[in-house]
Every structure is written in structure tokens, then in C-alpha cells.
Amino acid sequence: MIEEVRSNAEYTACLLTIVRPEEAASKPNGKDKHTSDARAAALRVLACAILRNVSPIPPPSIAATVDLDRDVVLPTLEPVLSSMNVQEAAQAAQRAIDQHEPVPQLENLSLKGTPKSDHKTPSELELERLETRLRTVQLALEILTGMCATLPDPEIFSGASGADDGGDNEDEDDEGMEDAEDIDMENEDQSDEPGAEAPQPPAFFTTLVAPLLKFVQPTALSFPPLGAPSPHPPTTSALSAIHISALECLNNIFLSMATSARGRPSSLGLDPASGRMVFDAVWGALRLVGTEITAAGQERRREMWDIGVGVLWGVSNLFKGSLAPTEEHVKVLIEFCNATPDPHVKVKTIGTLECLAQHPESVDANRMISSFLLSLLPPNANPPTPTEPLLQAVNALIDIYSDESMPYDVNFREGLYLEALVQSVEGVRKAVRGIDKKKERELRIRGEEVRDNLVAFIQYRRGLRL
Template sequence: MGKSQKKRQMRRHNPMRVPDSHLPKGLEAAASSSSRKDAILPILQKMESVDPAERKWACVAVSNLIQNDPSTRRLLQGKNVVGALINRLSDSEEEVVVEATGSLRNLCIDGGFDICAEMYNKNILTPLKSFIPKISTTLSQYLENPKTAPENAQKHVYEFADNVITILWCLSETSNKAMNAINQVSLVPFLMSFLASRNKLPISTVTAAAQCLYVLTDENPPAIEEVRSNAPYSACILSMVQSREGVIGAKGKHKDVADDRSLTLQVLCCGILRNISPIPPPSMAATVDVDRDIVMPTLEPVLSLIELPKASQLAQEQIAKEDAIPALEKLSLKHTPKSDHKTPSELELERLEHKLRTVQLALEILTGVCATLPDPDFDVRNADGEAAEGEEEEANEDMDDEPDVDMALDDESGARPRRESNTTFFQTLVAPLLALVQPTPLSFPPLDGPSPHPPTTSALSAIHVSALECLNNIFLSLRGAKVDALRTDAASGRSVWDTVWRALSAVGTDVSKPGQERRRATWEIGVGVLWGVAEVWKGLLVPDEAHVKVLIELCNAATDEGVKVKCVGTLECLAQHPDSVDANRAIATYLLSLLPPSPAMPTPREPLLQAVSALVDIYSDETLPYDTNFRQGRFLDALVASVEGVRKAVRGIDRKKERELRVRGEEVRDNLVAFIEYRRSLGV
């Protein structure tokens, strides 16, 4: 059972703001579903006009056309709008360049990795690199003598900087090739200059710089080392968090409701500090326990920043208001569009989305924290205040028989032993996380079409997935640390179990249709949470027939071996409830069906090993009431028949390429043979 780790391709703060996977592939399909296809050709023509006003108009029009419209975005992309906009980055008119970067920025955010990859392949980095020294020089002049520049000129430069930084942030998450190229740009000093001058700059621009730095320091050694080795950099970031500006108060109220970006900035700084830890002396940050003293106190309140059902209801109200507004006149040169022109309902939806994304970002960072908790000095107390202790080292020894998984603690954070144990960790994290996994009416697109407001749906579903990843890591850690105090509270285990099932049931099992990828991801991660909960309270959860049926169906339908392993592991735990004889029989019969030689299609190796291990564990104690199933069902004969097939599967695992899996397979094989001999010796 593996912990949810933050991989680069999955770390996108905003992977695709307006998903388009529900649309059929091809330009013809995009054209047929776009209501604005007739406007595309005039826009592309005007982008090459000799009149700078027309070129500017065309760049702004692109941003307006793609807003929440994936089919038009696809159609524009097919007409090489990316190449046309990149050409405008070298335009002789500054306003055209600014608007072109704004449109490229919006394409990055709305369109995700594919568009970012296209931009990289079309050499967008060359003009972007040339902008960085120009922005630095201009900003230095404005900061030194703010009265020398008109307010409009300053606003112009700040927006331009925001656009350039956001594009670089998005490109950084496109591929390792793009990241390596960006590492050559030496962005860290440029970004840190915005953070250092944060009190003199618009917070949106500072936040964009922090977001880019957060991504750059994510498992990217060159950037990590540059920030880590520069003491003023880490001290600046630490002071931004410790200032507590914009942090939620004790009652969950934000001190500055009008500007939620200040809180986002705090959260980003927490993420940067985690990325660069451990921080060496002489930085003042070297003396701080980042997780205990910075991350947890800052991020725990963020989990309660907004109630998702209320957020969904508010979004629906604003969507209804927006739908009631008459359609705007078609774009024309006489009425030049403005990229910042938004209706009150659009602005409210943007503010709501920003809050949701802040919660998602906090969850993303906490996923890493939860992968390291509890540590050897960590206590979890039950309701009576009774402490339970578990040594991580002993737990790891007991977990050697798990499938090909690295069970070592994630040491990327460089977390040092806590000076004080967080005895309320379970209560303070699990309860709000369970609330965040519950779907709302807007959490997923309808099964028969797109969401009424894709950005809100994307943010809500991302929160559910991220909250499940945190829970997955929490319960895996608790299971590994053998927190016996939790096991004595069976009611809590049942409550958590039922709450997670309620969320998954609300998601539904129809996850195979295009556009429903987030539903599928919710199930794939959710079953990992179920396994962790079932492990912590193994033998105490009464299996429900409907739950068993869904887990079996999911295991059969899954194409990912990891999901199959999670399903088998969860079923194994449910089968060990002593008095549930019928459920035990149903589960064991299914697990036996996965063993050779019975399956029509051979079971993949890791699920096969998990099924064999599960059967051995379930029936290792012949005194339990459900052992009657083993004897009456002649399960021993089935296991004997499977031995040669298991041996063959283990021999097929390459010792050099998959060493851990091979060791795991040999252990399972030997345990199976020893178990058969033991059961035979019983003579029952």
C-alpha cells in the first residue's frame, strides 16, 4: 500500500481549469461544438494586421473567446493561435506584447499540459528570457522613484510581469525538458526580488512569483540548492509566514476578506519552505521545525476556510445570474474588448474559485506532511487522553510483506524529530479532511455533458482528490505506527469508514465515460483510504455485502495494478471480521478465483501476490469462527493447485529490474508453501 506522493506531472496547482476530455477528438468536432467558430478567422487575420490597434484587439479577443469554452480553445489551437501569439511577443508595440502574454497566460491556465508543451516546442522561452532583465530594470526604477512613473505605466508593467511569471510557472510543470531549460534562465533571484519587495508591489504579482518559486523548488535540485544556500532568501520566505498577515483567526475568519491572495501567499511560502528543507545555517530558518512550527499551524485552519456545500450553492446562484445576462455584442473594432471587463457574477465566481484553489494548495502540501506522520516521537491520544506509542522502525519490519512499495518515510522534508508531540493530530486533521471529500452538486460534470461552470467543478473535484490523498497517507502512517489507542475506539473507525463510503457512493460508479476522469481518480485514491482504515481497525469492521460487491467489481474493472492491489487488500481486512462467516466466504471465493490456474485471463503479478498473501493471512488462525469456510470449501485444495502458477509468476519477475517485487514474490511463494504444509499438519 503506497503513500500518495506528489509527482511532477500530477503537481499542477491547476492541471486544467476548463477540462475538454468530454469533447470528441478532431477539429471538425471542435468546430461543430463551438458557438464562436465564425469569429476565429477574422481574429487570426487581424493578429497579422499592419494596424497595431487591430493586433491588440485580436490578442484580447483570444482571451475572451476561450473563457470557459474548451471547444473554441481547441479550434483556435488547431489554427495555430499559439504560434501567432508567440510571434506577437516580438511586436513593435508594447501594448500588443502585453496583451499577447495575457492571452498565452490564459491559454496555459485553461488548457493545461498540451498547450504548454506546444508553447515550449514553439520556442516561447526565447522571448520570455529577453523580458526578464527588462522587467527587473523597470521595476527597480519604479521602486526607487515611484513618482517618476505614471500609475498606468506601473500597472502595465506589473500585469506584464504577472503574465510572464505565470507562463514560466506553467511551463515548469510541462516536462523535465522544459524544467531543465528554465533552470538555465536563473529565475530564482528574479522571483525572490518580488517577494523581497512585496510591500511595494501588487499582491497578485507577488503571489505569481511565489507560485512559480513553489513549483521550481519541487524536487528540482538546482533551484532548491540556490534558495537553500542563500540565507537571505530562506529568511525572507520564513518571515512572510511568521508575519501571519492574512492568516485565518482562531474562529476561522479571514482577517482581510477583500483580499484572499494574502492567505494564498502564506500557503505558498509554507510549501516553498517544505521544498527546501532542511535549511542549513546561518539562515534563521535552520532553527525552525518547518512542519511543526510553520506548516501545520498555518495550513490546518485553511482546511476550514470554506464549506464546500455552501461554495457549490453560491456558485450555482452566480451561474444563474450570469446566464440571465443578455449575450454581449459581437466583438468589433468599434467596441474594443477589454480583458479585465467582468460582470459582478464573474468576479464572484473568480473569488470563489480562488478560495477553493487555496484550499487545494494547502491539501497538496499537507499530503507530503501526512506522509511523514506520525514520527517515532509522535503520540496520538484517544478520547480519554490515553497515549499510544508505536515505533516506526518496528512498523516497517512488520510491513516487509507488502507489494512493491517503498515504505520508508519521505525524507525530502528533512523533518527533524519534534520537540513536542502533536497529540491532537488525528482529531484536527481527519475531521476536516472527511468533510472535504464529500461531493457537492457541482463537484463533477454531469454524466451527459459538461459542467455548468468548469472552473468551479475542476477546483471542487481537485479538493476531493487531494483530501483523499491526505487521508490515504494518514491512515497508512497510523497503520504502520500501530496506534493501538485508535483500535480500541471501534466506533471512530466505523464512523470514518462509513463517511468515506458515503463520499464514494455519491461520486457514483459510472467513471468510464470521457470527461469523468476525476470521478475515476476519486475512486482509485478512495479505495486506498478504505484499505488504510480497514488495516487500522482490522477485524473490527463488519463487512457490508454491498461494499464487498463494489470492491470486487472495481477490482475486476480496474486496469491499474495498484488499484487492484488496494481492492484486494481492503477485502482481506474485511474478511477477518471473526463473526462475518458469509462475507468471509464470499471474499475468499473471489480471492481464490484470482489464483492460477482458474482465471481465463491471468491475474497481474502484484494483485496475484496480494491475493495469495491475503488468503494466507485470513486463514492463519484455524480457531476463528470463519475458518469453517476454509475446511468446508476445500480451499486447501485450491491453494495447492495454485502453487505452480504462483512459482511461475514469481520466476517471471526480473531480479535486476524489479528487485523489490521479486523479493516480495519469493516471500509470498514461500509463505504459501509453508502455509499449505501447516494446514495439512492440522489434519482438519
């Protein structure tokens, strides 16, 4: 099917025309105008999604002559995203819910099976319009997530909010982006050297990351109340989907950045203040979500945590050693790791704790984290830790205490961690042998590597005679 669409020049040219109409179509006036605008924007974003899904598009289609991401997709998505404030949308939805008056029903109809009235109240129409806009934003974020699967091209995002690009939407963009300004991207006190110029973050970090952080912040309608249904399920569903899509996009961005930076965020023009800003914003969103995520109807809250922890891991890995953890960070992450039944989420949580433990001055936090990691190792883990989280915990302890000169290494020596690691070797070997080579070949290879690293690390620490 995709190949048929891709090779159909008339179809792809039609999609391009939908996204970039040569002349503005006539628009209705009055109360239908906003609904028409919302539907038109939704159609353009949907056309962008189809074009990206079938790309690269071959000649002779006119769509083959343009850079889809730079010239078509991003100019279409940016005004959709920059014009949306989810907090204001939730407030407008709540007002419509409060003002809703059911359509009067005729009580004494003698005819059975007659069609119901299709009349909708102004409140119902407003809620439908808001849902259309919210779903359009959700789709735009999903498209961006695909674009950010690799490190965003600086040329694509460098002019996204500038005066030279998207001039027709200048006022709308400026108004929408005001919401991102209170997330400070200037980092005025970034340098330890007096007079040194603060490094400038890459363009995509300012134009993409800051607005995304706004989209992850929950509203009063984002999730059903604990123990009660949502006052308007369609709005709640759309809002929570936006938060999750924004987190997925951030997750892709920071995984790509961590891979590209190779432990040196300064090579991307980033400093620790940028990492702290992102970490605090995502943590603040998760705090608002709350930890009551296991009850029926709260699946979206749990999904926020599952994906949000991945973002925290990406950020803390990129800025490893620079983010000072608080007691709340450590306690909540440990509780979450113990509570989640998903091994992959456990791995992400352990990875986040590993990175936070490597802040040199946070000796107490390091002790809390390392004690938890040791509790996951055999033979003392009860119940036994699943294989992937176990390997992540072993690898984390090796990484944390690979440099004996760190201030927190005192915890390794005074806590007799070496003896605990020695006792875990046989259990780790057994866990690695239990990995099916045929079904989970990559995991088996990684397990053997972690097992060998553990033995070598024990020998190294013994040789130090500290």
C-alpha cells in the first residue's frame, strides 16, 4: 500500500497541495469560522503525516522536488503547536462543561424508533472544536517524534521561529511561544570563568525542547480524578495523549543527543543549567501526575511515568555528574522501580538513578542509591530481580565506582560493597546462562559482557587495597 501511494505522482502532488494551497480558500464567517479553521489545520497535519510515511517520494511527483521536513512539514506543524496552550484549552473546556445544558427532550412521543435530534448546544460545539484542535496537536507531536528519532538537523530548526520563515504566522507564533519564555533558556550564570560568554544551546533546543516542556505539564482535566470518571472523557483523552506524545518526542531528542555528544554535552552547545532546567520541568510534571498510578482508570498516569522516566534517564545520562539529586528524587524513583512490573521500565529507572548517583558532592544520595542497587543483586534480592534490570544494576555499580578518587567512593569502602559484589558473581553467572542464545541473542551478549566486567571490576578494586 505504501509503495502504491509513494509511486502515485498525482496522489502525492494532491497531498502537497493540501498542505500548501496556492491561494486561500473561502472561509465561513461567524460561529463556524473557528471550527472550519480547526478542521483545515487538522487536514493539513494529516497530509503531512501521510507524506512523511511514504517518503522518500520519487519523481515525477512535484513532492520529490522539495525537502519535506524543512519546507513542508515543519512550517505546517510549528503554527499548530505554537498557537496551542493546553492550560488555556483545559480551562476553556471546563467552562464549556460547567455551562453545558442538555437539549430538552420531548417526553410524550408516541412514535418508537424515531431519530434523535442532531442539534448541539454551544457548549457541545465548543468541546468538539477544542477536541479537534487538541487531536491535531497530538498528531503534530507524533510527527515530530519521528523527526527526532535522530538528532534534529540544525538547519531545519534554526529558523523555525525567526522572522524570515513562516512570516504569515508571525503574530500567532509569537503569541504562542510566550508560554515557553518562562522556561529560561538563556542560562545567564553558566560559566565559572568571569567574563566568559555563556554557550548558546543549539537552535532546535530552544525552538523545540522548551515548547515541548510546556506540553508535558498536566492540566486539571488531563487525567480522571482518583476514584471517579472524567467530567469529559474526550477532552481528558486528548490532553493526556498530548502529554505522552510530547514526552516521547523529548525521549527521542535526548537519546539522540546523548549518543551524539558521547558524554560531552558542551560539544552540542549545552551546559548543566540546560540539563537542570529540563530535568526539573519533567520531574515537576511527574509530580503533578502523582504516584497513584495503579488504580483502574489511571493507565495514562502510569504511561506518563513509564515514558517520563525514560526522558529523565536521557537527560541525566547526557549531563551525568552535573545534576545534584534531591532526597525526593531518590526515594520516589526507588519506590517507582520497586512498584513497576515492567522490566524495561525498571531498566530506565535504574539507569536514571545510576546517573544521579555520580554527582560528586551528593555522598548521601549516592549511598541511598547504591544500597538500593545492591539490594537487587543475588543472593539477597527477594524476589529475584528480572534479568535485564539485574544486568543494569550490576553495570550501574561498576560505572558509579569506577573512579576511586570520587568523594562518594567512601560509601563503597565503608559499606563493604566489594564483598557484596563478590557474593553476587555466581548468581549473575546463573542469570546470564539462563538467557536463551537463540531468542535473545543481543541480551545474552550484553549479559556476558556485564558478567566479565563484574569479575574484572572486583579484581581491580581488590588490587587497589583501599
